[in-house]
Amino acid sequence: MDNWLQRVKSRIEYNVAETDKLLLALSGGADSIALFHVLRQFGVQFSVAHINYNLRGEDAKMDADFAERLAHQHQIEFFKKEVFPGEESKNDLQSWARNIRYQFFDQLIREQDFTLLALGHHKNDQIEQFFLKSMRPSSVFSLGGMKILDGNRFRPLLDVNKDDIKSWLLANKWEWREDKTNKKTDYKRNWWRLKGIPHIQTQYPDLEQRLSTLQEKMQQVEQAMTFALRALITPFITQLFREVTQFDLKAFKREHNSKELFSYWLQEKGFSVDTIERLWGFDSEDFESKMFKGSQDLDAEFKGGVLYLFKPSNTSGPNYNVQSIEDLQKLDRIKAVSLVKEEADAKLEGHKSFILPIKEHAFPISIQPTDEGDKIAVFGLGGKKKTAKELFKDARMPQCIRKYFYTWKNKSGVLFIENLRTSELTRWSGGQVQHYKIELN
Known part of the structure; x- marks a missing residue:
């Protein structure tokens, strides 16, 4: 051989x-x-x-x-x-x-x-x-x-x-x-x-042979620099979803203000020098989304001093059709389902959970990626309806992560838009109706 x-x-x-x-x-x-x-x-x-x-x-x-x-x-x-x-x-x-x-x-x-x-x-x-x-x-x-x-x-x-x-x-x-x-x-x-x-x-x-030797040395330098870079960059990175990484550029500038570190980090990911220059120069107070082709594998979005890196994809997640509380408990996106007996226990913090009253038309519930045209009677606004697009804008939500938020609907309308708002339809209905607290992972 x-x-x-x-x-x-x-x-x-x-x-x-x-x-x-x-x-x-x-x-x-x-x-x-x-x-x-x-x-x-x-x-x-x-x-x-x-x-x-x-x-x-x-x-x-x-x-x-x-x-x-x-x-x-x-x-x-x-x-x-x-x-x-x-x-x-x-x-x-x-x-x-x-x-x-x-x-x-x-x-x-x-x-x-x-x-x-x-x-x-x-x-x-x-x-x-x-x-x-x-x-x-x-x-x-x-x-x-x-x-x-x-x-x-x-x-x-x-x-x-x-x-x-x-x-x-x-x-x-x-x-x-x-x-x-x-x-x-x-x-x-x-x-x-x-x-x-x-x-x-x-x-x-x-x-x-000369170039092989040089490239071996360059790869050793690359490994050392990559290790050092990650130690400095990592505190500013949050993994939002499996395919979306958030980098707090505003905080990074405040702490290090090193264009060179930022540049090395993105060049390692395949970003061009021109793209990096543009990203570094953006105003951190600008909340208008700016989209970029970053590399062969990554796209980028800049919004409000934060950089989002994500793998481009036209596909969205699966749809669910839930027929009962037991079905809900089987979904891997659900952290917990618990019976709530007192109105005082029905108060929520944040938008990772909501209260589901089990009325006549509670089921079936469809759970699917949010359409920006979905309308919800926002809890606390006296029944006023807003579209998901308006809520995304109010929350200054970057475009690249919107497809990861799901809308819960039943025959009565939209119950909940994950990480955004709950509906008036989920308001406490009195002791004659069973209420369940649904918590997301």
């Missing part, structure tokens, strides 16, 4: 557990085809995803057909997506394609419960990226290069030379597809691959 294959085998055994569910990004090029056969050879179970950007006419279709045929030949689950370039692709075609690609992969990971995304990046990609990153304003972290395992992204071929990959494919008579546009020097990456790096190597034949 080739030395590099033995290294890759050990790497896979170390990083891929039996319980992992692997998705391979398969373009049809030599790198991803090699990884396809490596995973098969070492008995790893995986699925395949391919995306056709329709940028190269018939060649692109042939790439897609080739990838699908290969997957089916080996009885491997195959996912595909087809997109067409539009206005948004004109300014930066490669960034557009990269964003589309990872949005597709991330969607599959969420919907199909994949735990690892296998990518065919190799040593030559690492070198090209170093020069690309060093030529534009970027994070010091990016000069450390890609990592073999970075979150759920797994790059087992990252220290393997592309020539070795192609030689192995040829020796085994495995075909792959060549992208003809890789020969065009219009793209910066291609220019570095075809002209820039070969020219530097005429003066520094050991360039690969």
Whole structure:
């Protein structure tokens, strides 16, 4: 077995557990085809995803057909997506394609419960990226290069030379597809691959080793800085929901007022220098929501001195249809359901609980993500109705977390909008009616 294959085998055994569910990004090029056969050879179970950007006419279709045929030949689950370039692709075609690609992969990971995304990046990609990153304003972290395992992204071929990959494919008579546009020097990456790096190597034949050593040191620096950063940043972070993080920028400025720390923290997450500059410059007393595309994985919202980081998603949570008190007690979103016998005990603090009188039409109760048009007869306002949108605005609620708040309704109307207000319908009705206190997690 080739030395590099033995290294890759050990790497896979170390990083891929039996319980992992692997998705391979398969373009049809030599790198991803090699990884396809490596995973098969070492008995790893995986699925395949391919995306056709329709940028190269018939060649692109042939790439897609080739990838699908290969997957089916080996009885491997195959996912595909087809997109067409539009206005948004004109300014930066490669960034557009990269964003589309990872949005597709991330969607599959969420919907199909994949735990690892296998990518065919190799040593030559690492070198090209170093020069690309060093030529534009970027994070010091990016000069450390890609990592073999970075979150759920797994790059087992990252220290393997592309020539070795192609030689192995040829020796085994495995075909792959060549992208003809890789020969065009219009793209910066291609220019570095075809002209820039070969020219530097005429003066520094050991360039690969020099850069590998430098990137190892940069990654060590990154680890140390990340540890120090988290110690300073963590006190200002609150995890609101599984996919939403709140950062109190106003308090951070008051305590440290360090733009450099703030910048390093967001650059580590993939935010651009320009976006960070804008976020730092906002007025902390401005309560108008401002939305940003932060990175491939994160969007951002700034409101009233607070920064919210969240994973973009168009999906909302499940709907519930509750037929009885017993059904309520089974819901994982409910902390406690208790019978209230005295009006004095029916007083509430905050908006994480409400009183439910069991009248004739108490059930069924629907519990579903709040629609901003939902109207509630607000408790304490003499029956005056307000929409959820008005209540969100009154509470200065950021847009990115509104979908996590649910509305409780029955035949009589809206009973409760979580974390906002209760309805006049939940007012104490006297001793002849059973009242239950519903507390949320």
